[in-house]
Amino acid sequence: MKSTSLLAIVASLAQTLDGLSIPSIQQRGDGLKVVGLEIQKRAATNPIHRDNKLKKRGSVEVELDNEETLYFINGTVGTPPRPVRLHLDTGSSDLWVNTPASSLCSESTQPCRYAGTYNANSSSTYEYIGSYFNISYVDGTGASGDYVSDTVSFAGTKINRLQFGIGYSSSNSQGILGIGYPLNEVQVGRAGLRPYNNLPLQMVEEGLIQSNAYSLWLNDLDANTGNILFGGVDTEKYHPPLLSLPVESEAGVYAEFLITLTKFQLGNNQIGGDLALAVLLDTGSSLTYLPDTMVQEIYNAVGAQYDSDANAAYVPCSLARDRTLLNFTFSSPTISVEMNELVLDLITSSGRRPTFSNGVAACLFGIAPAGTGTNVLGDTFLRSAYVVYDLENNLISLAPTKFNSTATRILEIGTGENSVPGATRVQNPVKATAGLHGPNGASGISGSSGSSTIRGMGSMSALIMAVMAGVLVL
Numbered sequence: 001m002k003s004t005s006l007l008a009i010v011a012s013l014a015q016t017l018d019g020l021s022i023p024s025i026q027q028r029g030d031g032l033k034v035v036g037l038e039i040q041k042r043a044a045t046n047p048i049h050r051d052n053k054l055k056k057r058g059s060v061e062v063e064l065d066n067e068e069t070l071y072f073i074n075g076t077v078g079t080p081p082r083p084v085r086l087h088l089d090t091g092s093s094d095l096w097v098n099t100p101a102s103s104l105c106s107e108s109t110q111p112c113r114y115a116g117t118y119n120a121n122s123s124s125t126y127e128y129i130g131s132y133f134n135i136s137y138v139d140g141t142g143a144s145g146d147y148v149s150d151t152v153s154f155a156g157t158k159i160n161r162l163q164f165g166i167g168y169s170s171s172n173s174q175g176i177l178g179i180g181y182p183l184n185e186v187q188v189g190r191a192g193l194r195p196y197n198n199l200p201l202q203m204v205e206e207g208l209i210q211s212n213a214y215s216l217w218l219n220d221l222d223a224n225t226g227n228i229l230f231g232g233v234d235t236e237k238y239h240p241p242l243l244s245l246p247v248e249s250e251a252g253v254y255a256e257f258l259i260t261l262t263k264f265q266l267g268n269n270q271i272g273g274d275l276a277l278a279v280l281l282d283t284g285s286s287l288t289y290l291p292d293t294m295v296q297e298i299y300n301a302v303g304a305q306y307d308s309d310a311n312a313a314y315v316p317c318s319l320a321r322d323r324t325l326l327n328f329t330f331s332s333p334t335i336s337v338e339m340n341e342l343v344l345d346l347i348t349s350s351g352r353r354p355t356f357s358n359g360v361a362a363c364l365f366g367i368a369p370a371g372t373g374t375n376v377l378g379d380t381f382l383r384s385a386y387v388v389y390d391l392e393n394n395l396i397s398l399a400p401t402k403f404n405s406t407a408t409r410i411l412e413i414g415t416g417e418n419s420v421p422g423a424t425r426v427q428n429p430v431k432a433t434a435g436l437h438g439p440n441g442a443s444g445i446s447g448s449s450g451s452s453t454i455r456g457m458g459s460m461s462a463l464i465m466a467v468m469a470g471v472l473v474l
Contacts, residue, residue: 071283072085072086072088072174073088073154073228074086074154075152075177077150077153077164078151079124081153082116082117082118082123083116084115084116085114085175087174087175087176087284088177088179090283090284090389091282091284091376092137092180093184094133094135094164094178094186094187094198095152095162096133096135096164096166097118098118098167098173098174099120099145099166099168100117101119102167102168103169104170105117105173112174115174120146120166123151125150126148127161129147130146130147130191131146132187132193133187134190135165142170143167144168144169145166145167145168147163147164147166148165149162150162152164152199159202159208162197162199163196163202165186180198181391182195182196182197182201183253183255184256185198200230203230203231209231210413210415211231212390213391213393213419214228214229214388215229215232217229218382218383219403219404220384220401223404232411233420233423234408234409235410237386237401238399239401241333242397242422243333244390244396244424245260245330245331245333245398247394247396248260248432249394254394257280257281257396258279259281260279260330261275261328261330262274262276262330263275263327263334264290264329265325266298266324266326267325271297276430276433276434277291277432278435278436279376279377280374280377281377283378287378287379288366288376288380288381289367289369289374290370292369296369298326299313302365314362314363315343315365316360316361317343317345317353317361319363321340323340326338328377331428331430332426333398335400342366345364384401385401386401388413390420397423
């Protein structure tokens with residue numbers, strides 16, 4: 001699920017792919033081939049940011065570009081290879097790219113140029129599969145067109161026949177790399193067909209990794225770097241222990257990375273009482289979305305000013321110096337998120353920072369109400385966690401992240417029930433009793449205007465409405 005919400009898009013990046021560099025394979029002294037992508041962090045010119053490789057028989061590492069709340073990787077598609085930049089999304093399962101002939105990409109402003117496009121007819125390795133690709137996201141964006149297969153490469157690691165979608169009609173200027181469960185693919189949900197091998201599974205099929213599993217390290221809010229290890233774990237990127245929890249199934253089906261939140265505390269104050277709440281781990285969401293009653297308590301505690309039309313809250317930017325902990329507990333492991341990781345800067349394209357009516361600089365707060373939607377732990381949570389997604393065994397392993405670690409010790413994820421090295425299963429984990437289906441019992445957040453909205457409204461309109469409602473001043 002890609003949720004654009006208030007932090008919506010990184011639009012209007014002036015840079016293009018002409019300035020990208022894709023480094024070559026490096027060789028470690030321990031005999032492991034490390035395939036890395038150069039990390040780049042660029043100042044976004046849009047005031048609202050997005051929400052709305054190591055190889056040894058078994059590990060492929062792809063580093064991530066971090067634009068505060070945008071995580072993407074660079075790769076190539078087709079023969080000859082064409083560079084593309086893709087949003088990384090654990091909340092969806094399809095890779096898709098734009099084509100230069102689409103109505104969006106052919107606009108005079110060339111909105112797709114910075115992220116790259118793919119022309120099937122220009123690739124000698126292109127194969128047509130079917131014209132039933134049609135994906136949509138919570139933020140109202142999406143793409144439709146053909147399913148095809150072609151050669152795709154990340155950091156020099158080539159996948160020879162990977163199925164993906166082409167956005168002949170698209171409302172996103174940048175493609176998406178969905179790496180979730182195959183059952184969440186468009187081919188299954190909309191076309192009623194059997195799942196295909198998406199990127200992680202195809203890596204297993206081609207012998208690049210042993211198991212359909214990967215680990216994610218986003219690093220902190222100010223960091224330029226992060227990485228994803230397909231088929232591996234880096235023990236220097238987290239503080240042990242690494243504890244494993246079962247993914248929650250829905251009607252016996254595993255389709256999304258839902259785990260059970262059992263306790264939430266702000267400092268010493270417990271929020272929401274005892275919990276058994278299903279929450280989704282989603283890199284496609286910039287913010288964290290929790291039940292409305294819980295969020296209202298958080299807003300009251302931190303003095304956040306909520307605007308219901310924007311479905312977002314604003315806090316004084318001075319809160320970025322606050323190190324109060326928000327503790328998320330999942331039966332046994334607890335992930336602590338410092339308050340400063342939840343204060344997100346807002347700067348307009350003219351370089352001005354919004355303020356409250358009293359002149360105090362306003363920043364976006366990284367937690368929002370879920371309303372009747374899914375409870376989501378997005379990037380404002382995930383930066384503080386080292387997460388191993390074991391799709392083979394339907395397990396999620398968690399540990400507190402080690403911010404800005406320069407050391408590395410990569411171990412291969414093998415096969416079988418205990419395939420994640422160093423991970424220990426939580427005994428008697430709590431099973432979710434809420435959050436798996438339908439509304440989560442939210443009673444609504446006190447806002448400055450309008451009625452409560454769901455995630456996914458346009459980011460620019462959200463900012464404009466906040467100004468019109470008197471919440472912010474530009």
